[in-house]
Amino acid sequence: xxxxxVAVVGGGQSGLATARALLGRGLRPVVLEASGQAAGSWxxxxxxxxxxxxxxxxxxxxxxxPGGDPNRYPHRDEVAAYLAxxxxxxxxxxxxxxxxxxxxxxDGSARxxxxxRPGGPLHGGPGRRAGAAGFxxxxxxxxxxxxxxxxxxxxxxxxxxxxxLPGLDGFTGTxxxxxxxxxxxxxxxxxxVVVGTGNSAVQIAAExxxxxxxxxxxxxxxxxxxxxxxxxDLHFWLRLTGLDTVPLGTLLREPPSQPVFDDGxxxxxxxxxxxxxxxxxxxxDGAEVRWADGGRExxxxxxxxxxxxxxxxxxxxxxxxxxxxxxxxxxxGTALAVPGLAFTGLExxxxxxxxxxxxxxxxxARVARLLARRLRSR
Numbered sequence: 001x002x003x004x005x006v007a008v009v010g011g012g013q014s015g016l017a018t019a020r021a022l023l024g025r026g027l028r029p030v031v032l033e034a035s036g037q038a039a040g041s042w043x044x045x046x047x048x049x050x051x052x053x054x055x056x057x058x059x060x061x062x063x064x065x066p067g068g069d070p071n072r073y074p075h076r077d078e079v080a081a082y083l084a085x086x087x088x089x090x091x092x093x094x095x096x097x098x099x100x101x102x103x104x105x106x107d108g109s110a111r112x113x114x115x116x117r118p119g120g121p122l123h124g125g126p127g128r129r130a131g132a133a134g135f136x137x138x139x140x141x142x143x144x145x146x147x148x149x150x151x152x153x154x155x156x157x158x159x160x161x162x163x164x165l166p167g168l169d170g171f172t173g174t175x176x177x178x179x180x181x182x183x184x185x186x187x188x189x190x191x192x193v194v195v196g197t198g199n200s201a202v203q204i205a206a207e208x209x210x211x212x213x214x215x216x217x218x219x220x221x222x223x224x225x226x227x228x229x230x231x232x233d234l235h236f237w238l239r240l241t242g243l244d245t246v247p248l249g250t251l252l253r254e255p256p257s258q259p260v261f262d263d264g265x266x267x268x269x270x271x272x273x274x275x276x277x278x279x280x281x282x283x284x285d286g287a288e289v290r291w292a293d294g295g296r297e298x299x300x301x302x303x304x305x306x307x308x309x310x311x312x313x314x315x316x317x318x319x320x321x322x323x324x325x326x327x328x329x330x331x332x333g334t335a336l337a338v339p340g341l342a343f344t345g346l347e348x349x350x351x352x353x354x355x356x357x358x359x360x361x362x363x364x365a366r367v368a369r370l371l372a373r374r375l376r377s378r
Contacts, residue, residue: 012040
């Protein structure tokens with residue numbers, strides 16, 4: 001079996017930033033990417049997606065985002081090309097087409113102390129021997145690696161959240177998640193309900209309203225944040241004030257919902273009823289949905305823009321890595337019960353920018369520093 005210092009699961013923005021940080025600490029990471037290119041999930045997002053942070057604030061460590069206008073908002077394909085170029089420049093062992101199916105302790109155990117609090121060399125405290133012998137990283141097709149440490153950097157796109165909505169199981173129309181949406185043309189002339197009130201929900205609903213009759217429906221109201229304040233993009237002020245890097249994530253039990261960043265176009269679209277905004281439907285019968293006011297109507301498509309969850313099925317065989325809901329048990333990216341295991345790219349891992357191009361590098365640097373300290377101590 002091949003032995004490596006650190007296996008990084010995922011070759012998107014989080015995995016690439018982590019690999020660079022580990023190399024800077026003298027470690028030899030192997031990046032295992034399931035798809036055929038090191039560009040993360042960006043090539044699979046919907047066609048019109050653009051960043052809501054300007055190019056000048058949307059780069060990984062060591063390589064500014066290219067292009068002539070640093071104040072533009074890069075398109076999906078620009079980001080995918082940027083990540084591919086970043087990977088090509090990175091002196092790291094990046095293996096595409098390598099899907100990780102399971103990560104397990106090499107010693108066959110992962111014991112946790114009664115308190116469930118951080119311990120072991122990764123956290124700088126005495127304690128558990130879980131992961132002391134490293135990990136076996138199993139691959140689709142039967143291959144495997146032995147890694148002294150593992151960083152889960154596989155993002156969320158592979159795990160779309162499909163909430164249990166009233167009557168959805170009995171709905172006979174089409175049900176899609178935003179992960180499956182690409183462009184509006186196939187929905188021309190249809191009746192569509194987009195479920196959600198976040199950035200993707202509002203953007204997709206407004207785009208679809210150009211060709212279809214669309215309702216944006218959710219349990220919570222749409223919260224807007226201005227894209228520009230006093231002539232400057234919001235991200236300028238986040239950086240100037242330091243709010244973008246405050247480690248609030250270590251204090252939160254649940255990540256807060258993100259507001260919809262708007263330059264005025266989405267407020268105007270909702271004000272014009274394209275799309276119209278309603279409370280979530282109360283049920284569905286066949287092709288009909290029931291609204292809170294008692295009305296009923298036929299709907300062709302329900303599109304769930306209801307977010308994503310960490311895509312970590314390969315850690316289900318690592319006791320203590322995940323909670324009962326499948327969420328990572330960590331503090332600031334370091335596993336609570338499995339020394340040698342870490343995470344990057346989680347939403348609010350440490351700060352509001354943790355799962356973004358502009359912020360993941362900071363978290364990756366911290367994880368690399370702690371892993372290097374642990375591996376040196378062994």
